[in-house]
Amino acid sequence: MSKPRSAPTLDDVAKMAGVSTATVSRCLNNPDRVVATTRERVQAAVDALGYTPNFAARVMAAKRSFTIGAIIPTMENAIFARGLQAFQEELHLRGYTLLVSSSAYKPDIEEEQIRKLAARGADGLLLIGHDRDPEIYKYLESRRIPTLIAWSYRPNALAPSIGFDNRKAMRNLAERVIAAGHTRIGMISGIREGNDRARLRIEGVQDAANARGLSPDGFTIVETPYEIENGGAAFAELMAQPVPPTAILCGNDVLAVGAVRRAQDMGLRVPQDVSITGFDDIELARIVSPALTTVHVPHREMGRKAALQLVEMVETQSPGQGEQLATNIVSGGSLGPPPQG
Amino acid sequence: MSKPRSAPTLDDVAKMAGVSTATVSRCLNNPDRVVATTRERVQAAVDALGYTPNFAARVMAAKRSFTIGAIIPTMENAIFARGLQAFQEELHLRGYTLLVSSSAYKPDIEEEQIRKLAARGADGLLLIGHDRDPEIYKYLESRRIPTLIAWSYRPNALAPSIGFDNRKAMRNLAERVIAAGHTRIGMISGIREGNDRARLRIEGVQDAANARGLSPDGFTIVETPYEIENGGAAFAELMAQPVPPTAILCGNDVLAVGAVRRAQDMGLRVPQDVSITGFDDIELARIVSPALTTVHVPHREMGRKAALQLVEMVETQSPGQGEQLATNIVSGGSLGPPPQG
């Protein structure tokens, strides 16, 4: 017995089973269109040869890949992990494979990845957030690739979306902070450019401040990439002001965790000396102590529903309606009243 | 101007540029084999049409995919994140794309994923750890798919590997724990089956215990999947023994963080009342307080070197030599002398 020079093909199976390649193909893809006896014969050949269909050939011939692409801003932290996990589980159940790539929060890389996934024959695409060059939506439409947006809900956008209202969610949290008595508020935001979530969360804080009649000079924003150390650095920067804030709202949990750690390094107690809040409610939020007061996002639900929605768009050629999900605030001990209050 | 019914093809470009498809193909893949003037003409057509090569067709024709597959046990926690990130960055530099999938620590899922990646034409594969059915190595060899193993170094194994000596690393850490005065040691291990890293780490602790003449009844092991909550539960279980351990070594940082949090919930101070150590030195280890005393693994270096090695194996058909990397212990405050010592 010599090793095969290359993988067995449909032809090999067909020959061994004494049928045509068409029949073998049908056995694999439409078993009910082939009579039981032949089916068994073919199956035996498949097993004997250890045959696995060549994916590229299948994609070419069928013009379907049963592959869904997703482009997320980063894999470095866990922000998207849980949602994506649920997304992929649901996809798997429906017979689809997920291909993930990351854009490092860079629009041009995202565009490159979109083209790459299109070239790979992705049947549908999941993108994060709405902010991107409108040309991209045109491209996707011209290539007939159903696209769904997650992590940010917006009706009547260029593409359907499933997510939550970032602005309102953050506003709610900010109002709670203000209600606790804080008047000097700082914010550590992610980079706004090309990131509607970051932008909307800032606006949410502003909404709350306006609604509660907070003086604008009591509100400073530092913008920095979503990384733990950056959260720490931004925290230090905010606290170095002549009149430092008593509460700091962070654009997400990663920044907040960095802020909490830095506060502790600086000898500040959270929340006695300074309050800090997060956004996302990822695992990290509960590991740091005190645990973060943060906005809980239903990641798993979002991922699962996104999968269902996108598969439907792909299979029925329908436009997709999108859906808004609710968030809620979880209290974790990092938010308290202002000092000497 | 009507929307194209489907993506432009090589043919379209060729026609527009007034050359043959062969020339267009060469422009894209071997630009130096085509004269500058034609190259420009072709490039213009490519741009005008917004042409992107069809990946499946290219793979079929070229029998190369410039894709490397990696199968990791889990994406849920960050254990593999940093190493994989470095792996993919290096791969990208070399012109390869990384396809990642996870096996959920299940051998049969891993096998399925291996076949899937093979079917997708992966030029090479990165696998974690050595423990798996030997048939798989045969399959990979018969399909001529270069395979490299990471996260665990072992010379003369069925496949080359790049990683560290899990057993010795853990032994070193355990010796330090014993040197601190602990005689009753507990261990929270990951599931051993199909996971040589987990197995070797246990053996490392045993090595140290034997070398230091520790009584075997002073050493209890709890085996549980790598998840934070499990670490907590296992910790509670260990501490519920009539004579609880004074130090608990964990199979990785995730388990250790769970243990630390649970200890605090139980009103135990770390390390005054109980010492806890981790393994991996992931970000989490430094966020929890006290920070973990743990084994630092050079994840980025490992990922980068794995990429270089694997690409070489793919491009030169060489067997690959593998490499052992050093680990070191980082002290984080979670390890102290035993109580009343």
Add this chain to the structure above:
DNA sequence: AGCAGATATGTAAGCGCTTGCATTTTGCAT
């Protein structure tokens, strides 16, 4: 027994690209 209609299988035309080989063009020394 014989036939319509369903059911099962085979035939063969691509899908979009790469690449060995054949052919044409070019550059340059004579």
Add this chain to the structure above:
DNA sequence: ATGCAAAATGCAAGCGCTTACATATCTGCT
């Protein structure tokens, strides 16, 4: 001008699969 090797390009054969469409083989009726 002429010839020749080298460089540039074209031709066409696949790569392994799916799927109309054509053909062959069954059903169950009358």
